[in-house]
Amino acid sequence: xxxxxxxxxxxxxxxxxxxxxxxxxxxxxxxxxxxxxxxxxxxxxxxxxxxxxxxxxxxxxxxxxxxxxxxxxxxxxxxxxxxxxxxxxxxxxxxxxxxxxxxxxxxxxxxxxxxxxxxxxxxxxxxxxxxxxxxxxxxxxxxxxxxxxxxxxxxxxxxxxxxxxxxxxxxxxxxxxxxxxxxxxxxxxxxxxxxxxxxxxxxxxxxxxxxxxxxxxxxxxxxxxxxxxxxxxxxxxxxxxxxxxxxxxxxxxxxxxxxxxxxxxxxxxxxxxxxxxxxxxxxxxxxxxxxxxxxxxxxxxxxxxxxxxxxxxxxxxxxxxxxxxxxxxxxxxxxxxxxxxxxxxxxxxxxxxxxxxxxxxxxxxxxxxxxxxxxxxxxxxxxxxxxxxxxxxxxxxxxxxxxxxxxxxxxxxxxxxxxxxxxxxxxxxxxxxxxxxxxxxxxxxxxxxxxxxxxxxxxxxxxxxxxxxxxxxxxxxxxxxxxxxxxxxxxxxxxxxxxxxxxxxxxxxxxxxxxxxxxxxxxxxxxxxxxxxxxxxxxxxxxxxxxxxxxxxxxxxxxxxxxxxxxxxxxxxxxxxxxxxxxxxxxxxxxxxxxxxxxxxxxxxxxxxxxxxxxxxxxxxxxxxxxxxxxxxxxxxxxxxxxxxxxxxxxxxxxxxxxxxxx
Amino acid sequence: xxxxxxxxxxxxxxxxxxxxxxxxxxxxxxxxxxxxxxxxxxxxxxxxxxxxxxxxxxxxxxxxxx
Ligand code: SF4
Ligand code: SF4
Ligand code: FES
Numbered sequence: 001x002x003x004x005x006x007x008x009x010x011x012x013x014x015x016x017x018x019x020x021x022x023x024x025x026x027x028x029x030x031x032x033x034x035x036x037x038x039x040x041x042x043x044x045x046x047x048x049x050x051x052x053x054x055x056x057x058x059x060x061x062x063x064x065x066x067x068x069x070x071x072x073x074x075x076x077x078x079x080x081x082x083x084x085x086x087x088x089x090x091x092x093x094x095x096x097x098x099x100x101x102x103x104x105x106x107x108x109x110x111x112x113x114x115x116x117x118x119x120x121x122x123x124x125x126x127x128x129x130x131x132x133x134x135x136x137x138x139x140x141x142x143x144x145x146x147x148x149x150x151x152x153x154x155x156x157x158x159x160x161x162x163x164x165x166x167x168x169x170x171x172x173x174x175x176x177x178x179x180x181x182x183x184x185x186x187x188x189x190x191x192x193x194x195x196x197x198x199x200x201x202x203x204x205x206x207x208x209x210x211x212x213x214x215x216x217x218x219x220x221x222x223x224x225x226x227x228x229x230x231x232x233x234x235x236x237x238x239x240x241x242x243x244x245x246x247x248x249x250x251x252x253x254x255x256x257x258x259x260x261x262x263x264x265x266x267x268x269x270x271x272x273x274x275x276x277x278x279x280x281x282x283x284x285x286x287x288x289x290x291x292x293x294x295x296x297x298x299x300x301x302x303x304x305x306x307x308x309x310x311x312x313x314x315x316x317x318x319x320x321x322x323x324x325x326x327x328x329x330x331x332x333x334x335x336x337x338x339x340x341x342x343x344x345x346x347x348x349x350x351x352x353x354x355x356x357x358x359x360x361x362x363x364x365x366x367x368x369x370x371x372x373x374x375x376x377x378x379x380x381x382x383x384x385x386x387x388x389x390x391x392x393x394x395x396x397x398x399x400x401x402x403x404x405x406x407x408x409x410x411x412x413x414x415x416x417x418x419x420x421x422x423x424x425x426x427x428x429x430x431x432x433x434x435x436x437x438x439x440x441x442x443x444x445x446x447x448x449x450x451x452x453x454x455x456x457x458x459x460x461x462x463x464x465x466x467x468x469x470x471x472x473x474x475x476x477x478x479x480x481x482x483x484x485x486x487x488x489x490x491x492x493x494x495x496x497x498x499x500x501x502x503x504x505x506x507x508x509x510x511x512x513x514x515x516x517x518x519x520x521x522x523x524x525x526x527x528x529x530x531x532x533x534x535x536x537x538x539x540x541x542x543x544x545x546x547x548x549x550x551x552x553x554x555x556x557x558x559x560x561x562x563x564x565x566x567x568x569x570x571x572x573x574x575x576x577x578x579x580x581x582x583x584x585x586x587x588x589x590x591x592x593x594x595x596x597x598x599x600x601x602x603x604x605x606x607x608x609x610x611x612x613x614x615x616x617x618x619x620x621x622x623x624x625x626x627x628x629x630x631x632x633x634x635x636x637x638x639x640x641x642x643x644x645x646x647x648x649x650x651x652x653x654x655x656x657x658x659x660x661x662x663x
Numbered sequence: 664x665x666x667x668x669x670x671x672x673x674x675x676x677x678x679x680x681x682x683x684x685x686x687x688x689x690x691x692x693x694x695x696x697x698x699x700x701x702x703x704x705x706x707x708x709x710x711x712x713x714x715x716x717x718x719x720x721x722x723x724x725x726x727x728x729x
Contacts, residue, residue: 459726507723
């Protein structure tokens, strides 16, 4: 629905504004200054101080209203200088000045309306320049930013004052400092003695930008507060990116059974800030209370489950299990056993495909019929993995182990197992389908610690936006993002406030820059500067990170995983391994054969089409690797050059010795 | 024909809106910035902004998650 604009006059000037917007914004847009005290740009106005009064005539009726919370109306006539409102403001300002004569914000307002002294001095007069003036901004900040009422008015009449319940420090206060940030007088003092930052105010001011975005933008953006990371289950399904049945497919008709709506409506009972990052108001962590376990050592117990997150739900779909109870229970037991939900789900998905393909049978699985979607059997397998019993002994060692063992002992087709075993460098892939994004295939597989996506998530930039079309563009993204993400990880900064909310005007940047979310990167630099006193820019940040990233790379070499061969994904991450997969997206793949290779799919049989696509995709991948290695200052083998080590100041003899072996 | 993100094609019809192009592409994401022939189209105008035939349509998805 296109929004409706209304027309009205202010002091005789005709103006327009969106219906439903508040009058104060129109006054400001017309450069008309009225005094305010309780208004703050990041808070919902509530008309407490009454200093912003104006006169409005609407359909023949004239009244005095507070402009900060008065919605504009078609045809109304506004006067900011009517004698009655001018008088009103003056008397109010004088009263404020009488009670709080030394508070700078009050003095400023008084000066603005031409009041210099006050007739209202009394026993209540408070000489403190940082006195609380009862404007209520802090109460609204706590409500808006944290969805709490930790700080509130207490007492009545002249005894009214601000505080926490019973005058004690409330343990539920997350220390977000929102209340102090909006306070116009400095009545709320923040004592920054944690970790002794050099410039706590710098950190707070930038932290508050994040808090304000969370409060004002998150509800219409990612809904992190409402449903946490689970919000992308349905998004990934819609874009054919949700892993289904060991990454064969990217969507499924049953996804609505495990999406964020279901989790929110039927499961999540907790959604408050959990202090994982001090003062964070995003509160993306969700939890399920009172879930009664159906299996395992705690069967029948009511437990609290931390999650599910996106990856936990997507792990469910990857095992073909679209039962939310199963996902919650799987989540609980992985956490309780200390198993990684992603590696466990991806490994079991692989086991299920091997079972369906006839590579293993019930004599191997200990009698378990492990088809996709077998929720009870998957849980039983998880318990066995944790107990170190039966089939679980092997499965608990991951996909690389299983591939090798089954090829060796069962005579299974090693090439097929390699194609469908979603691991690289011995680590299981996390839960996104990367088939249509060359940059993400590399982002995953080049990651030094194995194919998780905390080095790079480039699927939208590449596959959907087509904004990094050339190999050099992809290489640039594979340079910047892994180094940026490594950097903030090193600093202990959370990723979520980088790109799970974005500034309303982020669109002003050209796409390549917009993808970086420059304002948020800047916030991170300021957090660093506030902590250490050292100012940063992009180059300094990337160089700091590159030193560690290259060191990590050398470590992977020491562990035997750092060369080009380790950076090549299994084909399941790159394209359709089976005929079933090809046929399920036939139109797409046939179209690519024509567009990219000039072939006529109609004249080819299925194996020929699959083979042509596969060859093409591997060639493309090789080119991406070449370009990315070059951009990173690595050899064609994926090893840091000696010049790069020198440039980064990490050319220590013992490191040079490792790198030299591979030059 | 409308060219989306320099690559995909959507059949054009008289009076086609931004909303209809996004729908045809299956683009349901919340953080999309749209430009038509280089001009940014605000979200409020998705249902009214007419996309001309042959338009260079950009739907920039700002990644979150991941
Ligand atoms: S610091 Fe944050 S949580 Fe604590 S009282 Fe202030 S606004 Fe509320
Ligand atoms: S503490 Fe500050 S923000 Fe809260 S009511 Fe008092 S003056 Fe206003
Ligand atoms: S600013 Fe409008 S009532 Fe305080």
